[in-house]
Each structure stands twice: as C-alpha cells, then as structure tokens.
Amino acid sequence: MSANMVAVLYLLSALLFIFALRGLSHPESSRLGNIFGIVGMVIAIITTLMFKSVLSYAEIGAAIIIGGAIGTFIALRIEMTALPQLVAAFHSLVGIAAVFVAAAAFYDPASFGIGNFGSIGTSSLVEMSIGTFIGAITFSGSILAFGKLQGTVSGKPIVFKFQHTINALILLFIVALIVMFVINQSPTIFWSIVIVSIILGFLVVIPIGGADMPVVVSMLNSYSGWAACGIGFTLSNNLLIITGALVGASGAILSYIMSKGMNRSIISVVLGGFGGEQAASSSSDNSDKVVKQGNAEDAAYIMKNADSVIIVPGYGMAVAQAQHALREMGDILKKEGINVRYAIHPVAGRMPGHMNVLLAEANVPYEEVLELDEINHDFPMTEVSFVIGANDVTNPAAKTDETSPIYGMPILDVEKSQTVLFVKRSMATGYSGVDNELFYRDNTTMLFGDAKKMCEDIVKSLG
Amino acid sequence: MEAHSSEVFVIGLTVFFLACIIGYYVVWSVTPALHSPLMGVTNAISSVIIVGAILAAGPIGHDISKIFGIIGLVLASINIFGGFIVTYRMLSMFKKKPKKEKKD
Numbered sequence: 073m074s075a076n077m078v079a080v081l082y083l084l085s086a087l088l089f090i091f092a093l094r095g096l097s098h099p100e101s102s103r104l105g106n107i108f109g110i111v112g113m114v115i116a117i118i119t120t121l122m123f124k125s126v127l128s129y130a131e132i133g134a135a136i137i138i139g140g141a142i143g144t145f146i147a148l149r150i151e152m153t154a155l156p157q158l159v160a161a162f163h164s165l166v167g168i169a170a171v172f173v174a175a176a177a178f179y180d181p182a183s184f185g186i187g188n189f190g191s192i193g194t195s196s197l198v199e200m201s202i203g204t205f206i207g208a209i210t211f212s213g214s215i216l217a218f219g220k221l222q223g224t225v226s227g228k229p230i231v232f233k234f235q236h237t238i239n240a241l242i243l244l245f246i247v248a249l250i251v252m253f254v255i256n257q258s259p260t261i262f263w264s265i266v267i268v269s270i271i272l273g274f275l276v277v278i279p280i281g282g283a284d285m286p287v288v289v290s291m292l293n294s295y296s297g298w299a300a301c302g303i304g305f306t307l308s309n310n311l312l313i314i315t316g317a318l319v320g321a322s323g324a325i326l327s328y329i330m331s332k333g334m335n336r337s338i339i340s341v342v343l344g345g346f347g348g349e350q351a352a353s354s355s356s357d358n359s360d361k362v363v364k365q366g367n368a369e370d371a372a373y374i375m376k377n378a379d380s381v382i383i384v385p386g387y388g389m390a391v392a393q394a395q396h397a398l399r400e401m402g403d404i405l406k407k408e409g410i411n412v413r414y415a416i417h418p419v420a421g422r423m424p425g426h427m428n429v430l431l432a433e434a435n436v437p438y439e440e441v442l443e444l445d446e447i448n449h450d451f452p453m454t455e456v457s458f459v460i461g462a463n464d465v466t467n468p469a470a471k472t473d474e475t476s477p478i479y480g481m482p483i484l485d486v487e488k489s490q491t492v493l494f495v496k497r498s499m500a501t502g503y504s505g506v507d508n509e510l511f512y513r514d515n516t517t518m519l520f521g522d523a524k525k526m527c528e529d530i531v532k533s534l535g
Numbered sequence: 536m537e538a539h540s541s542e543v544f545v546i547g548l549t550v551f552f553l554a555c556i557i558g559y560y561v562v563w564s565v566t567p568a569l570h571s572p573l574m575g576v577t578n579a580i581s582s583v584i585i586v587g588a589i590l591a592a593g594p595i596g597h598d599i600s601k602i603f604g605i606i607g608l609v610l611a612s613i614n615i616f617g618g619f620i621v622t623y624r625m626l627s628m629f630k631k632k633p634k635k636e637k638k639d
C-alpha cells in the first residue's frame with residue numbers, strides 16, 4: 073500500500089472518530105456515533121496491518137484476541153454504578169500502553185522509520201520522552217484513582233507537608249532526565265523517566281479525594297489523550313495526533329465543567345487537599361438544633377398530595393443502587409398525575425454524567441432528567457424536592473456563608489421548594505465536610521435510612 | 536538518516552492544533568447527559584495507539600521491542616473492546632423506550 077493510500081485511510085479513520093464524538097450531541101444520534109468510532113478503529117488497524125514491515129500476523133492476532141476477550145468480558149459484566157472505576161482502570165491501560173509503544177520505538181526505531189538504536193533524531197527523542205512521561209503519569213494516577221473509587225485505597229485526600237514543592241522538584245528532575253536522555257540515549261535513563269513519572273502520577277492524585285473525583289477522572293481522560301498525541305508525534309502519525317488531541321480536549325473540557333460545578337479552579341483541584349479535615353465554618357454550632365424526622369409513610373403522603381416533585385439524586389443513590397426503586401416511585405407518582413422530574417448537578421456522582429447513566433439504566437426517560445441550568449428556576453414553583461444521596465450540591469451555605477469551603481459553588485435551589493424531603497443514612501456531613509443547614513429548616517423533613525430501602529418503603533406506602 | 540526533519544514536526548504541530556480546535560467545538564456540543572459515554576468513547580479511541588503497537592510487533596523475530604509491542608497490543612485491545620462495548624451498553628440505556636410498561 074502506498075504512503076498516500078495509508079494517509080488517506082488514516083484520515084478517514086480520524087474523521088470517523090470526530091463523527092463518533094459529534095454523534096453524542098443527542099441520545100438519538102449517539103449509537104450511530106459509536107458505530108462510526110468502531111469502523112474508524114477497524115480501518116486504522118487493518119491499514120496498519122497492511123504495512124510491508126508487519127508480518128507476524130499470528131502473534132498480533134493472538135494479542136488482539138486475548139485483549140479483546142478480556143475487554144469484552146469486563147465491559148459486559150461491569151455494574152453501571154462501578155463505571156467510574158472502570159473508566160479509571162481503562163485510562164491506566166492507555167497510559168501504560170503508550171509507555172510500551174514508546175519503549176518499542178526506542179529499542180527498534182527502524183520499524184517506525186525514526187533512525188537506528190542509539191542514533192535517533194533529537195526531536196523524536198524529545199517527543200518520545202514526553203509521550204512516555206505523560207503515559208506513565210496517566211498509568212499510576214489512574215491506578216490510584218481506581219483504588220480510591222473502588223474503595224481499596226482510602227478515598228480521603230492525603231496531604232503532607234511540602235507536597236507541592238516535592239512535586240515541583242520531581243517534575244524538574246524529570247525534565248533533567250529528559251535532557252540527559254536526549255543527549256546520551258541511554259536505556260537506563262529511559263526507564264528512570266518511566267519510574268519517576270509513575271511516582272509523580274501517584275503523588276499528583278494522592279491529595280485529591282471524595283467529591284473531587286469527577287475532576288480527576290476527567291483529567292486523567294485528558295492525559296491519556298495527550299499521551300497518545302506524544303506517541304503520534306514520535307511516530308509522525310497524524311491519526312494518533314488527531315485522536316490524541318480530540319481526547320485531550322474532551323478530557324480538558326470535562327475537567328473544566330466539573331471544576332466550574334464546584335466553583336473551583338482546576339489548579340486548586342489539582343493541588344488538592346479538599347475536605348480532609350472538618351472545615352472550620354460557622355456551622356459548627358448546629359448540635360443543639362433539631363431536625364424534623366419523618367418516615368416513608370409521611371413522605372408518600374406528602375408527595376401524593378403534591379402537583380410537582382423534583383428528585384435530586386447524588387452519589388448516595390449510586391452507592392445504595394437505589395435507581396430502580398426510585399424510578400418505580402417516580403412512575404407511581406406520575407400515574408397520580410404528578411409532574412415528576414429529575415435535577416442533576418454537574419458534579420453529582422463520581423464521573424461526569426454518572427447520574428444520567430444510572431437513571432437511564434433504570435429506564436427514566438431522558439426528557440425528564442434536567443441539568444442545573446434548565447431546572448433551577450423551577451424550584452420555587454415546586455411543592456416537593458426529594459433529595460436522595462446528594463448533600464453538598466443542595467447546601468444553601470454555598471450562596472450565603474462566605475467562610476464555607478463550598479461558598480460560590482452553584483447549587484440546586486431545593487430550599488426554595490415548599491417541602492424538602494431529604495433521604496440520608498445519618499447526619500454525617502457530605503464530602504466537603506460541611507454541615508448542611510438545610511437539615512434544620514422548617515420545611516425540611518429528614519428521612520433516615522438506606523436510600524434503596526426508603527424508596528421501596530415509599531412505593532409500598534403509595535400503593 | 537534524519538527522516539524526522541523539522542518540516543515533519545511542523546506538519547504534525549499544524550495537525551495537532553487544528554485537531555484541538557475541532558475537539559473543542561465538538562466536545563462542547565456534547566449534551567451533558569452523555570458525558571459518561573463521551574468518556575467511554577474517548578477512552579476507546581485513544582487506544583488508536585494500537586497502531587504503534589502493531590508496528591512494533593510486526594517484524595519477524597523476538598527482540599525486546601516486539602515483546603513491548605505485543606504487550607501494548609493486548610493492553611490497547613482490552614481498551615478498544617472494553618471502551619466501545621461499555622459505551623454501547625450506556626447508550627442503549629438512553630434508547631427511547633416504548634411508552635407502555637410491562638406490568639401494571
């Protein structure tokens with residue numbers, strides 16, 4: 073196959089990837105988009121297999137079958153509530169794959185047309201080391217993010233003294249290593265870059281925890297794209313550069329949206345350390361205030377007599393796997409002629425769009441699921457807000473209390489509705505460690521218990 | 536052999552910036568409800584890095600770079616299959632359901 077033919081097929085593949093993302097602008101076009109993505113990938117793989125230098129089809133076929141079987145098995149079995157972990161794990165694979173490809177290019181540059189071992193061009197070396205560096209960071213950062221989301225590692229942010237200084241010094245050290253690598257092309261230095269970058273990846277994610285996880289997951293998504301880009305530059309492969317840039321941009325935009333959802337700069341999230349210790353805010357004297365408690369029958373009665381109900385789900389709903397019971401509750405209310413809608417905060421859950429997927433899984437029509445901007449002005453006209461598993465995203469202190477760590481964060485104005493029903497396991501604070509004054513308001517009724525059990529009980533009481 | 540001249544780099548850079556701009560506009564047009572599938576699909580396509588792994592694993596023989604290539608191939612394949620399938624699963628949940636529910 074001629075070089076031009078290859079370039080054209082790679083271009084076609086890149087265009088299909090762009091259409092794959094474009095398809096996600098609407099749920100109806102999204103499945104076609106996914107098919108575009110698959111076709112693009114098949115074209116990219118087959119085109120590469122046609123290269124003159126590619127001969128060992130048996131090994132390549134076996135590797136793809138093994139990897140494909142593992143990937144298929146995992147993807148078919150995973151629970152939708154565990155999506156954030158899965159995505160983090162997948163990001164780590166992209167990262168480490170980038171490192172392996174860079175290593176292969178380093179040891180056998182001739183296969184990639186970038187010179188011979190020991191005499192690789194300077195720009196290739198720089199690109200190779202940058203790809204390796206980003207790939208290794210993505211790898212270890214994603215592993216740690218996976219551990220935090222899965223619960224194998226404490227989800228609490230871990231902060232220690234001189235954290236940022238240490239990270240900065242390590243980064244400088246890596247730059248020095250890259251300079252040395254470019255000069256002497258030594259394998260030892262190549263692997264040193266890998267190892268030190270892996271350490272840096274851990275250190276970057278360690279101070280981030282809890283509600284900041286959506287930002288981390290998006291950020292690592294972005295990194296995995298830049299890693300592919302770095303490899304694309306190394307191999308002078310436009311397909312890799314384009315795809316890497318698309319993914320990098322996508323992750324970066326998601327990170328931006330997520331940090332905006334928390335009114336924090338990406339920088340401050342990256343530097344981390346949010347929510348570790350109890351925040352010293354003015355709400356610490358809430359201990360003597362009383363909360364109004366209710367049970368499932370009360371909740372059923374209140375909602376049955378309402379005209380409109382807005383349900384505000386959060387991560388707690390995912391943890392309790394309450395989405396199906398919740399949808400059943402919503403269905404019964406709808407049959408009673410009640411206007412039931414769902415309000416999703418941008419940072420609800422542990423990854424962007426997490427709640428939307430869970431509600432879709434439970435067969436909630438997507439037209440009933442609205443974003444913060446779309447529904448926030450409707451709360452004053454709403455009789456009941458049903459908050460389930462969310463906390464910080466409803467805390468009015470974000471609007472009023474300048475000393476609060478979550479001050480300035482856009483919140484769902486549930487307190488403006490006539491009645492707030494708040495499903496919660498206990499009086500514990502949210503991930504930000506901030507007490508929620510909403511609990512003590514007159515129009516709030518607390519429903520203590522497991523989110524799933526509570527929804528089931530309400531369904532029983534309604535029926 | 537200086538196949539990797541500065542000219543090649545500049546072309547790559549041009550492609551890179553244009554792709555970033557396309558990415559910027561395309562991703563902003565993605566509806567927030569589909570941000571999770573977006574991550575799934577970007578994860579799958581970022582494994583296009585498999586192209587590099589195939590080139591490394593391609594030659595006959597058993598040198599170290601071939602082994603790296605094969606490892607890269609397995610890892611990238613996990614991602615490609617896993618990423619597209621999990622995205623497919625998510626997207627089929629967003630399918631419009633027929634209005635009638637099974638039990639009443």
